[in-house]
Structure formats: C-alpha cells, structure tokens
Amino acid sequence: MSGKYSTIIRDGLWSNNPILFQVLGICSTLAVTNSLRNTFIMTMGVTFSTAFASWNLSLMKDFIPRKVRMIMQVLVISFYVIIVDIILRAYLPEASKQLGPYVGLIITNCILMGRAEAFAAANKPVASFIDGLANGLGYTAILVGIAVVRELLGFGTLLGLRVAPANFVPMTIMIMPPSAFFLVALVAWWAKSLGIRKAAWKQPRQAPSAAR
Amino acid sequence: MPAFSDINPIVLFFASILTSNILLSNFLGTCSFIAISKEWKSSFGLGLAVTLVIGICCAICWTVLQYLVIPLGIEYLSFIIFIIVIAAVVQMLEMVIDRYSPSLYLSLGIFLPLITVNCAVLGAVLFMQIRNYGFLQAVAFGFGAGAGWWLAIMLLAAIRKRIENNPVPAGLKGTGITLIVIGFMAMAFIGFSGMIAVQ
Numbered sequence: 414m415s416g417k418y419s420t421i422i423r424d425g426l427w428s429n430n431p432i433l434f435q436v437l438g439i440c441s442t443l444a445v446t447n448s449l450r451n452t453f454i455m456t457m458g459v460t461f462s463t464a465f466a467s468w469n470l471s472l473m474k475d476f477i478p479r480k481v482r483m484i485m486q487v488l489v490i491s492f493y494v495i496i497v498d499i500i501l502r503a504y505l506p507e508a509s510k511q512l513g514p515y516v517g518l519i520i521t522n523c524i525l526m527g528r529a530e531a532f533a534a535a536n537k538p539v540a541s542f543i544d545g546l547a548n549g550l551g552y553t554a555i556l557v558g559i560a561v562v563r564e565l566l567g568f569g570t571l572l573g574l575r576v577a578p579a580n581f582v583p584m585t586i587m588i589m590p591p592s593a594f595f596l597v598a599l600v601a602w603w604a605k606s607l608g609i610r611k612a613a614w615k616q617p618r619q620a621p622s623a624a625r
Numbered sequence: 626m627p628a629f630s631d632i633n634p635i636v637l638f639f640a641s642i643l644t645s646n647i648l649l650s651n652f653l654g655t656c657s658f659i660a661i662s663k664e665w666k667s668s669f670g671l672g673l674a675v676t677l678v679i680g681i682c683c684a685i686c687w688t689v690l691q692y693l694v695i696p697l698g699i700e701y702l703s704f705i706i707f708i709i710v711i712a713a714v715v716q717m718l719e720m721v722i723d724r725y726s727p728s729l730y731l732s733l734g735i736f737l738p739l740i741t742v743n744c745a746v747l748g749a750v751l752f753m754q755i756r757n758y759g760f761l762q763a764v765a766f767g768f769g770a771g772a773g774w775w776l777a778i779m780l781l782a783a784i785r786k787r788i789e790n791n792p793v794p795a796g797l798k799g800t801g802i803t804l805i806v807i808g809f810m811a812m813a814f815i816g817f818s819g820m821i822a823v824q
Contacts, residue, residue: 436659436800440744443652484712487742491705499701514751517704521744523656589815590650594808598801606796 418543425547431524432555432597433604438524439597441515442556447588449572452560453553454501454508458516460549462493463525467545469493471533486529487520494519524548559596563587634765637758641769644818647745648777649811651752654745658778659803661736668782670729671736674718676771678740679749682707682714683767686750687760707750712741745774780810 431437442459445451469489477485498516501509509516519525528548533541564570567587569577577583586592632640647653654675661671686707694703719737723730740746749770753763784806793802 436804437656440653440655440748443655483738483741484709487708487712488705491708495701495704498704514748514755517707517751518653518744518748520704520708521742521747523742526742589811590652591808591811591815593652594804594811598797598804598808601804602794602797602801605798605801606794609795 418540421540421544422547425544425549426551426554429548430551430555430604431527431548432552433601434608435527436597436601437527438522438552441518441522442552443559443593443597444590445512445515446556446560446593447563447567448511449557449560449564451508451512452556454505455512455515455519456549456553456556458494458497458501459519459522459524460546460553462490462497462519463528463549464542464545465493466490466525467528467533468538468542470529471536471538471541474534482534486526490525490529491520524552555600559593559600562596563592567592632762634761637762638765638769638772640820641766642773642776643814644820646773646777646814647749647770648774649807649814651748653748654743654774655807657736657739657743658774658781658807659800662778662782662785662803665779665782665786666732667736668778670733671740672771672775672778674733674737675740675743675745676768676775677718678711678715678743679746679771679774680764680768681718682711682746682750683753683763683770684760685714686710687753687758687763690754703754707747708741711746711750715741745770777810781806784810 425431427433429435432439438459442452442455445455466486466489470486473485473489494517497519498509501512501516528541528545532544536544561571564572565577566584569575569581569583641647645651648655648658657671662668689706689710690703694700694706699706715737719730722733722737749767752770753766758766781803785803788802788806797805
C-alpha cells in the first residue's frame with residue numbers, strides 16, 4: 414500500500430512533473446514569478462485546491478453523470494479556489510491585492526482539471542488527494558526555482574530583502590514577461606535531455622539481448 | 626496614467642491586441658496555445674472561437690455583475706457565476722454554430738468545449754471586473770483580448786511550421802523551442818508598449 418503511495422508521490426514530484434514533462438498549468442502562475450513571495454502564495458493555493466478538489470471529485474465520481482462531468486469538475490474546483498481567495502483576503506490582504514485576478518485564475522489552471530480527469534476519475538479518494546498534493550508540490554518546486562532566478566537577477570532581492578551587492582545592475586528583462594518563457598523553456602530542455610540521456614544509457618544493455 | 630474606467634473603447638480595443646496582449650504579457654491561455662498551434666488551420670478556428678467567446682462573455686458577465694451580483698452583494702460567488710456564464714456561452718455558441726453553419730462547426734467542433742477552461746476567457750472577465758470597465762469598454766476589451774490571442778496563435782503557428790525542418794537540439798524539440806519562440810514574440814510585442822498605456 415505504501416509502495417503505491419510513494420510511486421504516486423514520485424510521479425507527481427519528478428517523473429510526471431506537471432511543468433517539466435507536461436508543460437501544463439503555467440498560465441495562471443507564470444505571471445507572478447517575478448516575485449518569490451507571490452509565487453509561493455500562488456503555488457500553495459494551487460497545491461491546496463488541487464489536492465482537495467481531487468479528493469472531493471474522487472468521492473463524487475460515482476454520482477456524476479458523464480454528460481455533466483466537466484462542469485461539475487469546474488464547480489468543485491471553483492469552490493476550493495473561492496476558499497483560497499477568501500483566506501488570502503482575510504489574512505494576506507496586501508498579497509491578495511497584488512495577485513489580483515490571478516488567484517481566481519487557479520480555476521482554469523490546467524493541472525487541476527488534468528489531475529481530476531487523469532487520476533481522480535479512476536482512483537480512490539486518499540490516493541487522489543496524495544496525487545493532487547504531489548503534483549502541486551512538484552509544480553511549486555519548479556516555479557519557486559524560476560521565481561528565485563527572476564527576482565534575484567531582476568531586482569537583486571529575495572523575498573523583498575536585498576541580497577545582491579551594492580554595485581549589482583538589475584537585469585530588467587528578468588522582470589518582464591519574456592524571461593519567464595525562456596526560463597521555463599530552459600528547465601524543460603534540461604529535464605528532457607536528462608530523459609534522453611537516461612534512455613541512451615539503457616539502450617546498450619537492451620541491444621545485446623535483442624541480438625540474441 | 627488615466628484611470629482604467631475612462632479609456633476610449635476604440636483605443637482600448639487596439640491596446641488589448643498589441644500593447645497588453647493577454648497571452649504575451651499576461652501568460653493567459655498558454656496551455657491550449659502550445660497544444661493547438663501545431664496546425665495552422667485549427668489555430669485559425671480556435672482563435673476565431675476564442676475571440677467570439679471572450680467578447681460575448683465579457684458583455685454578459687458585465688451585465689450580470691452590475692445588475693445581479695453587486696445589488697445582491699454576492700461578490701464572493703463571482704468566480705462560480707463567471708465560470709457558469711462562460712460554460713453556458715460556450716454551449717450556446719456550439720448549438721448556434723451547429724444550426725447555422727455546419728461546416729464551421731465541423732472545423733471548430735472539438736475545440737469549442739475546451740474553451741470553457743481556457744484561462745484567457747476567465748482572465749479577461751476577471752480583468753474586466755477588477756479594472757471597473759464600463760459596458761462599451763468591457764466589450765471592446767473582450768473582443769480586443771480575443772483578437773490579440775488570435776493574432777498571437779496565428780503568428781506562432783506560422784513560425785512553428787517553419788521550425789519543423791530546422792535542426793533543433795533533441796531535448797529542445799516540441800514544447801521547449803515553442804516556449805523560446807513565444808519568449809521572442811513577447812519581446813517583439815514589448816516594442817508596441819510605448820504606443821498606448823493601459824496598465
């Protein structure tokens with residue numbers, strides 16, 4: 414049983430990471446990656462809603478008629494996103510104002526629908542919850558990494574604190590939209606080349622057996 | 626900088642196509658953008674459908690927001706209301722197109738249901754809400770944002786067609802090189818930013 418869960422967690426965090434290998438769900442969060450703090454808040458919101466929406470949809474999967482499944486998924490997801498939005502407004506009003514419409518856009522984040530459709534529709538509630546959580550955390554890890562690079566090079570700060578030396582010249586491109594696309598492309602490139610190299614490693618071992 | 630609520634709708638229309646392109650400067654609708662832009666023809670169909678949906682949704686959501694949500698004081702439900710409006714508009718559009726132009730329906734058919742979860746639609750509606758647009762501005766913004774998305778996906782589809790025959794590093798093939806191309810397109814669109822200021 415625990416072996417199954419660890420596979421789910423490894424899939425979400427690495428081997429099926431939503432950003433590295435599926436390039437899904439970058440829409441709503443990429444826009445805020447020029448600030449580490451906002452990125453962290455957003456990705457936590459995504460993780461929370463993915464986990465709970467997956468759990469909830471997995472509980473409901475036997476009662477939902479196939480025809481209205483998509484709209485039910487969207488409604489359940491928006492329910493959790495509204496919770497995230499209300500919590501942010503109450504406890505982090507300033508961040509909520511800066512994030513603006515992007516919190517609401519978690520609803521249409523492809524990861525949530527993707528996990529609901531690909532995993533929660535065919536699995537038990539607890540497993541779906543863990544799958545949602547792992548995917549959310551995998552997503553968090555990559556985007557926080559991108560945010561560190563963007564904020565450090567773009568402003569010379571981390572979490573708003575100055576870390577770069579005084580004579581550091583900020584790279585304006587890093588806080589503008591194009592750099593986010595380039596960084597995601599670089600990360601995806603790195604992940605894909607790792608995969609290719611791994612496949613190349615396995616090849617020679619398989620070749621002799623095939624010859625035999 | 627003028628307040629959001631008193632920009633000329635015509636200016637706003639062009640600004641949302643060029644200077645604040647919803648895809649290239651706000652990253653909205655990237656998922657379907659990357660998936661569909663492989664093919665030029667389907668990009669055209671999807672872009673057209675998205676433009677129609679965003680424009681109509683902005684108009685309807687504006688009306689619902691002003692005459693239903695705000696008087697009743699249920700702003701905390703606005704996400705759910707917007708998403709229901711979007712789903713309904715997409716469904717209606719599907720039926721109308723099917724009835725009046727079966728050939729267009731055949732070419733758009735598979736993409737229509739997916740527009741409901743296209744971030745660009747909900748994003749445009751939420752921007753419209755936050756910036757307090759008037760009705761004409763909301764409609765202009767909606768169609769402008771859609772047209773901007775359409776323009777971007779057509780450009781990308783054309784560029785991707787040319788990349789196909791070029792030697793791209795194996796690890797960068799597919800999504801990687803597409804993201805880099807989008808990055809360059811975003812840089813090119815920054816060039817428009819001096820023309821009109823909306824943000």
